[in-house]
Amino acid sequence: MPAPVVPMLNYFAYLFDGGHWSLAGEGIPDRLLQHIAYTLVTLAISAVIALPVGLFIGHTNRGAFLAINIGNAGRSLPTFGLLSLMVVLVGIGTLPVIVALVVLAVPPILASTYAGLRSVDRSAVDAAIGMGMRPIQVLFRAEVPMALPLIVSGLRSALLQVCATATVAAYVGLGGLGRLLIDGLSTNDYPQVFAGAVLVAVLAVLLDLLSAAVERAVVSPGVRERSVRRTRWRRARPDPTNEDAPTSPVGISG
Amino acid sequence: MIAYIQGNQARILSDLGQHVWLSLLPVLVGVVLALPAGYLTVRYRWLYQPVVNLGGILYSVPSLALFVVIPAIIPVGTLSPLNIVVALSVYSFALLARTVADALISVQGETTWAAAAMGFRPLRQLFGVELPMALPVMMAGLRVATVSNISLVSVGAIIGVGGLGDLFTRGLQLSYLAPIIVGIVLSVLLAAVCDSGIVLVQRWLTPWTRAGAR
Amino acid sequence: MITFDAVTKAFPGGNVAVDNLSLELPTGQITVFVGPSGCGKTTSLRMINRTIEPTSGTISIDGEDVTSQDAALLRRRIGYVIQHAGLFPHRTVADNIATVPLLNGVNKAQAREQARELLTRVGLDESLASRYPAQLSGGQQQRVGVARALAADPPVMLMDEPFSAVDPIVRDGLQREFLRLQSELGKTIAFVTHDIDEAIKLGDRVAIFREGGHLAQVGSPQDLLDDPADEFVADFVGRDRGFRALSFITAEKLEVEQVSAYVDRARGASLVLDDTGRPTGWSVDGQEVLRALPGTFTTRDALRLVTDLAITSPAGAAVRVDEAGVADGVVAHEAIARHLTALRRETER
Structure with missing residues (x-):
């Protein structure tokens, strides 16, 4: 008598079922578009709030304490807790969820905009002033272009944060790809859960790659290789014009 | 609120306890894996870009998605705490591997050149010169990893294992603010305590960074 | 090696x-x-x-x-x-x-x-x-x-x-x-x-x-x-x-004028010494206010220094001192130029 065949759980059943890709009704395309819409709308609102404030604080260095601490506090706020709080306070609906997402997205943008402006080489700013730029010109023609790598990296981490938290927000009634996950979990429909997870992961990775491409397009090649690699210890680094050996040496480590 | 805390003390404490180890164990795993990985990317530079790219991709995957995908890849139950630990370890590793690599690369320069030229052997140079100099940057990465883990754990409550997140799901079910506020406050406090702890350790380990720069 | x-x-x-x-x-x-x-x-x-x-x-x-x-x-x-x-x-x-x-x-x-x-x-x-x-x-x-x-x-x-x-x-x-x-x-x-x-x-x-x-x-x-x-x-x-x-080239063979005899007519400058004979400055046009001495040289110093001292001195001359710092000679830049010309003739010969 042959042993009974235990059917392997086909994780991809939901994802590869053509019926779920129908453009009509609440299929995958619809959920995907919803998710993208929530993410971009939230990011846009957050940027409109955080960028001017960050630029003001960074340019004038007034309220620096605020910028630094909002950045740290924002990171330690539990996203799910904030969503729950909003829903219990205001009730189920898209608006309270979007507000919660904005609250989470503002700190990284604000903090990195501030940090970006502060990282700008003072001598370049002094040169800009010395050449007769007005304060607003100094900000937009000198400081912002040089601060862009950090400003954009703040926007990118906010983007990922929003995309991920929008998934969680399905638990409190938001649409989007999170619905597949949450609804699947409540009905033990694992192929659906898996489909939701894969789709949201792919979406997040694509959004990140897309934003990396945008970063390359807007950041001047002259300031690209900055940020992390420049630390205080590099103050005393070799002067490249003074270097006889044009390539990295062999045998330096033994 | 006070009544709620008094009435549910045991549950709150056990949630907090679970939260602590669910968030900190992955940081430990991340550090243990990221140190050698970061070192290898410095030793063999061609590894740097693949490691950074992989880390970037892993880091961009939303946590909830990771919580349900991991059981499909490795044999852990979706509802097992181990699942959460593995997922958060993935994040910590993704973040820290890059930080370690960047920190070690950033200290390469005249000082490491001078060390080699004075007769340090590679391993002694790594432990005696490069790692100590890279500590401030690495500790900054450790702070980010720890704090974000602490805030992420509660998402696990959606699949049933989430430390203080348990208080959020309860509050939602009962439409009751007290547990949610207790959960948020404790989570933020825990993050602040761990963050300050790391800062203190860093001060103790790197006294030279406070030696008044000119 | x-x-x-x-x-x-x-x-x-x-x-x-x-x-x-x-x-x-x-x-x-x-x-x-x-x-x-x-x-x-x-x-x-x-x-x-x-x-x-x-x-x-x-x-x-x-x-x-x-x-x-x-x-x-x-x-x-x-x-x-x-x-x-x-x-x-x-x-x-x-x-x-x-x-x-x-x-x-x-x-x-x-x-x-x-x-x-x-x-x-x-x-x-x-x-x-x-x-x-x-x-x-x-x-x-x-x-x-x-x-x-x-x-x-x-x-x-x-x-x-x-x-x-x-x-x-x-x-x-x-x-x-x-x-x-x-x-x-x-x-x-x-x-x-x-x-x-x-x-x-x-x-x-x-x-x-x-x-x-x-x-x-x-x-x-x-x-x-x-x-x-x-x-x-x-x-x-x-x-x-x-x-x-x-x-x-040291200033060893450079000929100097007596300090007491040295007065630069063209600039009206004279060297002022203290009680011990150490130079303190130049008096120009008979004025009381002293103009600073750019420095002094000894026979062991190089001609480069001597030339420099003469060029920068208000009197157009460099002051030589002995081991004790007492002024024992003065040389004007015209004299240095003559000395250099003589040296070149010597090496060409």
Whole structure:
């Protein structure tokens, strides 16, 4: 008598079922578009709030304490807790969820905009002033272009944060790809859960790659290789014009 | 609120306890894996870009998605705490591997050149010169990893294992603010305590960074 | 003695940094490698302690091929000083200086004690021992860098533009201190700079490199100034090499006028002395207010200094003093010019 065949759980059943890709009704395309819409709308609102404030604080260095601490506090706020709080306070609906997402997205943008402006080489700013730029010109023609790598990296981490938290927000009634996950979990429909997870992961990775491409397009090649690699210890680094050996040496480590 | 805390003390404490180890164990795993990985990317530079790219991709995957995908890849139950630990370890590793690599690369320069030229052997140079100099940057990465883990754990409550997140799901079910506020406050406090702890350790380990720069 | 024998270094990609270099660096002397950027001087220096390996040829120290030795052990026997000192920011000054002794297994207490002695030796206060490098000025850091290189008492020192990142006044002090130390220690030193003035001031021998890693000329500073091998060397030592050459002629044979007899009619200037006969300044046009003396010279000073003093003096003359600082002669720049003309006739004859 042959042993009974235990059917392997086909994780991809939901994802590869053509019926779920129908453009009509609440299929995958619809959920995907919803998710993208929530993410971009939230990011846009957050940027409109955080960028001017960050630029003001960074340019004038007034309220620096605020910028630094909002950045740290924002990171330690539990996203799910904030969503729950909003829903219990205001009730189920898209608006309270979007507000919660904005609250989470503002700190990284604000903090990195501030940090970006502060990282700008003072001598370049002094040169800009010395050449007769007005304060607003100094900000937009000198400081912002040089601060862009950090400003954009703040926007990118906010983007990922929003995309991920929008998934969680399905638990409190938001649409989007999170619905597949949450609804699947409540009905033990694992192929659906898996489909939701894969789709949201792919979406997040694509959004990140897309934003990396945008970063390359807007950041001047002259300031690209900055940020992390420049630390205080590099103050005393070799002067490249003074270097006889044009390539990295062999045998330096033994 | 006070009544709620008094009435549910045991549950709150056990949630907090679970939260602590669910968030900190992955940081430990991340550090243990990221140190050698970061070192290898410095030793063999061609590894740097693949490691950074992989880390970037892993880091961009939303946590909830990771919580349900991991059981499909490795044999852990979706509802097992181990699942959460593995997922958060993935994040910590993704973040820290890059930080370690960047920190070690950033200290390469005249000082490491001078060390080699004075007769340090590679391993002694790594432990005696490069790692100590890279500590401030690495500790900054450790702070980010720890704090974000602490805030992420509660998402696990959606699949049933989430430390203080348990208080959020309860509050939602009962439409009751007290547990949610207790959960948020404790989570933020825990993050602040761990963050300050790391800062203190860093001060103790790197006294030279406070030696008044000119 | 350090010997380069037909050493060539080609980097991947075909860039030849050093081309067939043969050169000897005499024991106990300072040999300066000087030349424009990309001439291979730093690469040559780095091949001595094998931080760069030659493509072909051999480098030996006292007859022993450097590649026959363990690189780390070889390096511990060669002091190394670089442009920004390259101090370890995470170690105190004392521990920085003690680096190589500690690598060699000397015990900590002894190494630190010795570090303190070295601090004094390079002209720093012992109280700096427990500071971190970030708390020192650039000049102080550079002195610590020199102390660190001296710590294991290596017979050979490599110095890669050690004084070029500090301001001119500090640099001048460091250079003089360095020469004083070397007169006590007598190390075999290879010294890289792009500054011909520094090369002439410090070098017992100067090796001038040109682009592409070729050795253009090697010799004493005076050789290079008197007799440049080609247009490149002449150009590099500078169009004012005639003036520089005065650095090597002393004022011994320069004739001076009596101090009491010296009054410059044209400028109405006379030298004012104090009770002990030391010069205090120039009185011009019979005025009470003294104009400062730019300095004085002795018979051991170079003609370059004397000329400079005469040009910058309000009276157009330099004042000579004896060992005690008492003025014993005055020379106007016209007289210096006559002296130089006579010297040239002598050498041409």
